[in-house]
Amino acid sequence: MTLPNANRPNANRQVVLRARPDAGVTADLFETIEAPMPEAGPGEVLIRSIWFSVDPAMRGWIAEAANYQEPVPIGGVMQSFTVGEVMASNHPDYAVGDLVQGRQGWQQFAVSDGSNIDRKLDPRRAPISTALHVLGINGITAWAGLVDVCDPKPGETVLVTTAAGGVGSSVGQIAKIKGCRAVGITGSDDKVRMCLEEYGFDAAINYKTVPDLGKALAEACPDGIDCFFDNVGGAQFDAAMELLNPHARIAICGTISMPSFPIPNGPRVNRTLLVKRARIQGFLLFDYVDRFASIVEELTGWLADGRLKYREDVIDGIEGAPEALVRLLAGENQGKQLVRVGADP
């Protein structure tokens, strides 16, 4: 691997957004440009990027429609969770050589006043890239949606969609840690095998090849569904709704199978929720910021115990970031989609 800017030491390569998606997300919505090398001003640090996270939520971050936050502006650096190394510091909390997980975006170098640095990393406890998935947004998201929103009880059945992905695989494993039956829906036979053999799911379904999703799901969930962690919406969501047990809890984490706008039609959930006294709740990682540290501590313990496994799907080089996002949204990644843009220290 080449070090960043080995040939152009004063340039900062960035991936910027050129256009908003009309239909799907394509790589040509982005462009890799070279900007001047930034410098750390008073109270600031200069960070060298090592890892970029690639996440389904990015579809929303670049969309026109009102969402949780302002969209990435046209011409702006694509926002992203990142892991990097502090190269220069005028900030009392950070020293040169510190490894940090932050939100520096898809660029090789960034300055920060600390407000978009989430935490310092200790490479002796876990590989630093895990701060972007199993010990970061994916693991925290899995914990928040399953443990906090669904509150699974031993013996219950937990269903998760995109089960082999960064979030889904953690949901399944946390379900097992909590004493539940873990059932996953995923999109390839390889991913089914990953769910069963690597992550310890009790059952897993390839929704792309199964002849009748409802029937397959009913067989995989003989006692019905108590907790449902959904990342996709649409037909998989509809199939799960048919199998809810009374007092089922559904955490809406994503809607990757649904267009953002206009809102598509589907079966109305009201009567099912009423008859089953079930609950559907949307949740966002950002609402758990105050609890990140304690959640990460619990996840780190499970990782150390060997109860929480992960897989990374790495693309090398900053120019590959848009394509990595397209791959992720097409479901072609196997494990957490990352982009490696610099050498580990």
Place this chain on the structure above:
Amino acid sequence: MTLPNANRPNANRQVVLRARPDAGVTADLFETIEAPMPEAGPGEVLIRSIWFSVDPAMRGWIAEAANYQEPVPIGGVMQSFTVGEVMASNHPDYAVGDLVQGRQGWQQFAVSDGSNIDRKLDPRRAPISTALHVLGINGITAWAGLVDVCDPKPGETVLVTTAAGGVGSSVGQIAKIKGCRAVGITGSDDKVRMCLEEYGFDAAINYKTVPDLGKALAEACPDGIDCFFDNVGGAQFDAAMELLNPHARIAICGTISMPSFPIPNGPRVNRTLLVKRARIQGFLLFDYVDRFASIVEELTGWLADGRLKYREDVIDGIEGAPEALVRLLAGENQGKQLVRVGADP
């Protein structure tokens, strides 16, 4: 008013179910018949009916489709919440003259082993018919969905549909007791006036005549919607979803505007729930049985304080019960729909 069976003292008139509804509920699904006068056996009481409750949930009780419980059998007495007087007792807990709220169904006389008697009534604390609405299923339902499911905070906006009805009027008044802005949707200008003048709503909308429900709702809820107690589903539900504030809570109490089967299509809620981190939860009165006594006690206090008002819409005579149900489902009742089948003691 004539006393029951004044002319046929040994007959027990009953309203039985003759057919299940294909499309809508019509009076000819029922028939009033005469059965022999029942007698209280060992451990049983004989109850004379005074009041029948008429409730939207009855549509589900007579439907074919699987629901919370077994449907009323064809040829069986229509089930109903009732208020009556104990005429004979072989049960240690009940004496002749006791007034009880139970589930004796649409019949003039019933025997009970006590298992379908919910509570004894004290006519000095409140009129006994209130045990069928504001101090009974309607008030408890309002309390459960608003206080328990939605947990409204002072200053929040609470929206309720079928706002002038037995449940809706209590929801609006409890919202005011909790320090909220209460907004109602209802189906006539008379009901709008009832909401504003009798029940103290801050705003009320006639969905049948307003040119643009979404716009009218937005004007009635200038700070958005924090709690939504829904009895109808469909277009009113959709309009409310557009105005949810972050962390909004929706209690699904009924779906009276929606066909029970097949499940109709409508806008998918997943993305709205996600973006707003909102929660939709179905709930059923029966899940609150253990808390009925304490909830009724709180409601009785509010009634005594004059903070909880009610209106009754009374049809006289057991033969009118099916028509009362049709009226209710058509939204023609003003206040709690009751059938009076016997004299107060």
